[in-house]
Amino acid sequence: MALSMLTCPSRVENLAHVTDFVEQNADQCGIEQKKKLGLLVALEEAYVNVCHYAYPDTVGDVELACGCEAGDFVVEIADSGIAFDVLSLPDPDTDADIMDREIGGLGVYFIRKLTDAVCYRRENGRNILRMALHTSQTA
């Protein structure tokens, strides 16, 4: 099945638009509510990351593709900004004391923890992050 596509400028203010788009597609794919909420958190982290780090001083296009694929709900988020693999970041120390906590690495940690599979690839000058969640249709 073809994935649904959305392209928008890399502004954090577009987050609600991006979230609505993915949520509607996730609902059609029959993903359970709790998993969907987790995915939306992972999506926010990935999207905001692109806005801040792929296009730090400019506004560029962010392309989203999502839909059902072989029983999984898949979201791909692509940009043509600075090459960067968010998955190369280490996990934060989640046992650290409140005053010492570094919050910076928490976004990527959520991306890893709240999806069933995630991978990064650099293709034709684009960063592509692919997140997948198993649905009730998953074999």
Place this chain on the structure above:
Amino acid sequence: MEIRISKQNSATVVAVTGRMDAITTPEYEKRLNEQISAGETVFVCDLEGLDYISSAGLRGILTVAKQLKTKGGQMRFANMGGAVKEVFDISGFGSIFQLHDSVAEALSGLE
């Protein structure tokens, strides 16, 4: 996101509903900082109506909590729901903060 602030004895109860994300969280920080600037130090955050929180939301909560700690104050949380609780737990925030089943329970241990 909507924020309602009320006073119960010496504590300030902050009811947050909707979403705490990269867009809405600055409003949470602004409203709480106003209370802290006005001299309030004891807070209970009622999250019964909070549907969603991301790392940006957690960052806002932590920023306010750190601010309070430097002033000898404290922040407790009540009524955290399933999706929000999961994000708290995997981030380790669930063990940093005092989480209570109700606002009354959160208030009961306070001065």
